Amino acid sequence: MKDFLQQTYLDNTLQSYCIVGTLILIVFLFKRYIAHYVASFFFFLLRKRYRNLDKVAFKSLIAKPLGLFIATFITVAALDKLNFPEALDIKIYRIRLHELLRMMGTALIIITFTRLLIKTVDFIIILLKERYLQQGDSGSHQLVYFFKDFIKVLIGLLGGLLLLKYVFHYDVKGLVTGLSIVGAAVALALKESLENLIASFIIFFDKPFKTGDSVKGSNFSGVVEKIGLRSTRIRTDAKTYITVPNKQMVDSVLDNLTNRTLFRGDIKLEIEPETPLEKVQELLKGIREIFQKHNVRTFSLYINDISSNAIIIVSDYYASTAEVSSFPVLKNAINVDILQLMKELGIHVCGRTTNVSILNEKPFT
Incomplete structure (x- = not known):
């Protein structure tokens, strides 16, 4: 049996083929379970730091790409242990088959690893979003969404550079230098957008x-x-x-x-100059009671000016409301109460229209 396994076919022994084939078969049959236990291990480590970690989201985003990466990496590494048969090392468009397969294996490892990183970023974004929402910060998660796309683009660019360097043996330094020059020209052209x-x-x-x-x-x-x-x-x-x-x-x-803590309202009343002083004092007292009724925080109320045309009463007050849209409602209620008070006191604003009737019993001659 030992001699049988040592027989050589295509530059490799049967024992080598069996070991590599068995390893690849085990990996593909049990990759789901391997990824499950590896993901569970990382979940256990993260759970110590983040108590509200979603296990279902973690496994749905991480386990599948992790299993694919592990299976791809082990398969390529196992096949690399075999000697490539010289009889099959033919040229395909100036590239030997051995080199072409090596390029394909390296590319698969880089692509699956890049995909794993992108899915990891998606899970981190979900984690950060839940954290911001629990803290009651309704606006900060926008920054998380922005950096989600930004980081994923960077990971994609990094994966592309790794493909160029390790698959096609391209001079990445020269490419980066050229891109920096082009980027500077684009930055000047897109100054306003930047x-x-x-x-x-x-x-x-x-x-x-x-x-x-x-x-x-x-x-x-x-x-x-x-x-x-x-x-x-x-x-x-x-x-x-x-x-x-x-x-x-x-x-x-x-x-x-x-973000305002208080909202300001202004009142300016121009009442008739013939209004008795007692009525004016009752009006001022009633306006103060109206402010207290509507929970106005601070206010000032005084007679600003007296002229032959009007008695001018001015006031500025500050009120706190839950929303910006509710302050006009409060302001309207205060103004309606002041108008009702003036009606009860019989106080009129100046400039009212007065009808004058001229009675002439004797006709003009």
Whole structure:
């Protein structure tokens, strides 16, 4: 039996063929279980750091590409232990079959490993997203989505460079140098787009606003619906959908209405100068009670001016509301209560229209 296994066919013994074939068969039959246990091991290590780790998502994203990479790597490594038969080492378009198979094996290892890294990035993104949502940060996960695509592109480029270097033996240094020169020329041509891209990084890290915030700029106001790499999409108060370049959002003065702690309202009353002092004092007292009724935090109320045409009463008040849209409702309620108070006190604003009737009993002659 031993002599039988030592027989040589195509530059390799039968024993070598059996060992390599058995190893490859075992790997492909049990790759799912191997990947399952390897993934479970890594899951156990990560679970110590992240308690809310989703085991189903982890295995669905990691186990399958991990099993494919392990099977590919072991298969290529096992076949590499065999001597390639010289009788089969023919040329195919100036490339020997031995070299062509080596290139294919190396390419398969690089491609499966790159795919494993990309799937790992997808799982990390899911993990970070859940972490941000648990912390109640509704805007920070946008940065995670941006870096998801960015990192996946970098991994793809790295995989392409590895293919060029280890499969085709291409001079990667010369390629990188050439790409850097081309990149500098493209950067000059796309100066404005790069400025908006850098501004998007500033928005993500500095966080002057996030999705869902009400903002007010020099010529627009509305709710931020999306923050992209080049621009920010805003639903205006007129319900139009505008696109503002990120550079403009960063460089201009922007008022984030959502982050206001207090909202200011102003009142200016011009009442008739003939209004009795007692009525004016009752009006001031009633306005103070209205402010207290509506939980106004701070306010000022005083007679600003007295003239022959009007008694001018001014007030500015500050109120805290849960949302920006609820402040106009509060302001309207305060104004309605003041109008009702003036009606009850019989106080009129100045400038009312007066009808004058002239009665002449004797006809003109």
